[in-house]
């Protein structure tokens with residue numbers, strides 16, 4: 271009889287602990303969300319392209335590399351596509367490349383929704399300007415940047431939408447293509463600094 275009673279108590283404790291673990295898993299805040307722009311979209315805005323080079327493929331490559339690098343540095347990251355379920359986090363970064371009908375007139379730029387994100391945007395700008403040798407557009411220069419659709423589903427204290435260059439410009443593609451990994455590491459380092467982690471990225 272006593273044996274049965276303690277078995278009931280033990281199984282109740284185990285049940286409670288499992289329930290609490292599941293609840294915590296669902297409500298615990300995530301530090302970083304990395305979004306690959308246009309990923310998973312079949313219709314609507316599926317991204318820019320030039321010949322065989324598609325923006326979405328480059329976005330996915332960079333987003334994966336950023337997430338992998340931040341994980342390696344011990345930071346918790348969620349990697350999402352274009353249309354994730356609603357999510358909350360401290361820092362969100364969406365990866366894009368621009369396409370322009372005025373070929374080679376565009377370049378890199380940043381979008382962000384609030385003044386809280388601005389210091390982080392400026393840090394990214396100074397890091398990337400030291401590397402990227404083409405045009406810079408002013409912040410939030412298109413509605414795609416200032417009213418980014420992701421702001422509604424990804425609730426972040428700080429949110430950056432990065433346009434990493436112009437995919438409709440052959441000259442920029444030629445420069446960007448061999449440097450995608452380094453660019454991803456530079457993004458990861460910029461984000462990690464927000465969480466007190468200092469990484470040095472050799473720009474090659």
Ligand SMILES: [Zn+2]
Pocket residue numbers: 307308317318325366367368
């Ligand atoms: Zn895009």
